[in-house]
Amino acid sequence: MPIPLIQIGCGGVGQALIQQLLSQHAALAQRYGIDLAYHALADSRAVYSTGAPLTLEQVQAALHARQQGQSLATLAGAQVGLHWRELLPVSPAIIIDVTATDGMHPALVQAVQQGHRVVLANKKPLTADYASFTALTAHGATRYEATVGAGLPTIHTLQSLLDTGDTVQRIEACMSGTLGFLCTALDDGQSLSAAVLTAYQQGYTEPDPRDDLSGTDVARKALILARSCGLAWTLDDVPSEPLFSPELAHGSVAAFLQRLPELDAGIAARLAAAQSRNAVLRYVATLELGPQPSASIALRELPLSHPLAALRGTDNLIAYTTARYPAPLVVRGAGAGPAVTAAGVLTDVIATARELATPE
Ligand SMILES: NC(=O)c1ccc[n+]([C@@H]2O[C@H](COP(=O)([O-])OP(=O)(O)OC[C@H]3O[C@@H](n4cnc5c(N)ncnc54)[C@H](OP(=O)(O)O)[C@@H]3O)[C@@H](O)[C@H]2O)c1
Known part of the structure; x- marks a missing residue:
């Protein structure tokens, strides 16, 4: 079963993450039996989703548009003004916040409470009120390695200790x-x-x-x-x-x-x-x-x-x-840097996907 990914943010880190996911997709499927499939991509103007997992060609087209400095809103099928939470699937998805935006935490907390998982490079959801931090991180529902030290294993080391x-x-x-x-x-x-x-x-x-x-x-x-x-x-x-x-x-x-x-x-x-x-x-x-x-x-x-x-x-x-x-x-x-930060995010996505793929 593909594991649905919803990526919010397609800036420097977001684009590097898409590139790394595309290049590692087959290796991860072979190594761990996980099929990471974009369900939606979002920037500040639009959400790009077709209702089915995006094909690799569609993801590549979205990446190309963003690399040309265009918004996802320019893609056929992109929905301007739609909130990503309207697109949450029934099965657990991994929501990746690679924006630098304030005010993401209420929707992310709601998603976690519905059984979805979260991966963050954005520090702001974790530094809002303490109740949101505990709601997001309860039972390891949110991973956030890239929020401190970009791709360095900072949070992983601390949590292991x-x-x-x-x-x-x-x-x-x-x-x-x-x-x-x-x-x-x-x-x-x-x-x-x-x-x-x-x-x-x-x-x-x-x-x-x-x-x-x-x-x-x-x-x-x-x-x-x-x-x-x-x-x-x-x-x-x-x-x-x-x-x-x-x-x-x-x-x-x-x-x-x-x-x-x-x-x-x-x-x-x-x-x-x-x-x-x-x-x-x-x-x-x-x-x-x-x-x-x-x-x-x-x-x-x-x-x-x-x-x-x-x-x-x-x-x-x-x-x-x-x-x-x-x-x-x-x-x-x-x-710092988009590539190392995206690698920190991808490491968290892989760890989360492997948990979701493991039969309970
Ligand atoms: N760059 C680094 O070296 C680094 C290192 C560690 C951590 N981080 C963290 O990683 C995050 C991303 O950094 P970045 O350098 O990639 O930032 P960026 O280039 O400014 O990209 C931010 C992206 O978020 C999108 N966005 C903003 N508000 C949104 C909203 N409400 N809904 C959906 N998308 C929204 C923007 O869309 P538009 O393009 O439409 O404006 C843009 O695509 C930040 O939180 C940053 O602190 C970055």
Whole structure:
């Protein structure tokens, strides 16, 4: 029986996922006996579905349209304005959220309660209210590896530690490719404003670089890790240090970019102080998970001997200090990019499909 997939989002990650699914379809069928079949694809304008599993040719046509910068709405049979939840089949489907959209959680929770499964690259459904997090993740109904560290086995590692009875005492992590890029540029002698401008021009930042520089994205990842450890936290429990002053929080992106040099002197002074102590600056999320759990998400001075000090460029590093791993267990590697992120999503889709295909 084909396992129906409903993919919401056909941007950078969504397109890479379609490509990987198409290229792995036959190998997965042979290796595990699973037949992954798109039931619907959705972008912000339309849902593409024919009522039957989409053929490989139809999926290829949809991918081609998206690669040409067209919406799915341009495909014959696409339905503009339809919500994907109207297309949920009777048998359990895997709903894949590769959007960056707020407000997806109510429909996803409803789908889980109807017996469907969810795979997320989108962090927002897991960082809304805590009740939605528990409803989504109850009985392992939702997998979310790609929400933290893209394709790195970050969540899998954490869940394995917890499932086998280890005690996670602390998580220390650099989880933003963009902020990693900026810290490396500072190490190399660039000013913060020049580094942000380069990152912006090369497309490493969000369209509004303040979304990276505020630390909010890192805070969402930290919240997902904390909630995965059983803490009933909200975003208020993971405050992050923004790298810009409150006066720069408002106004257009162009105005922000123009005023960027105002940030240089403060960061340069912090860097010089760190360097005088043989240290570097890194944007670090630290979760203390002892009897009084706490979080800190900030630009920190780290001695050169610290594992996070050696990190360069857009790589991520997540270090788990546990009862069994007093010298931390470290996961490190590329933490962004459509291909690695899609691979993280596909790994979750395969694991979910294998469960669904196993007779109960
Ligand atoms: N890129 C990375 O390196 C990376 C790494 C880790 C995690 N992630 C996460 O992966 C997710 C996707 O990232 P991305 O880079 O692929 O984003 P993207 O290129 O901006 O693509 C987002 C897609 O979502 C669609 N969309 C938006 N609202 C929708 C709605 N209400 N219903 C259906 N589709 C909707 C958009 O449709 P339109 O094209 O019609 O606007 C677009 O196809 C994000 O949550 C991101 O944080 C990305």
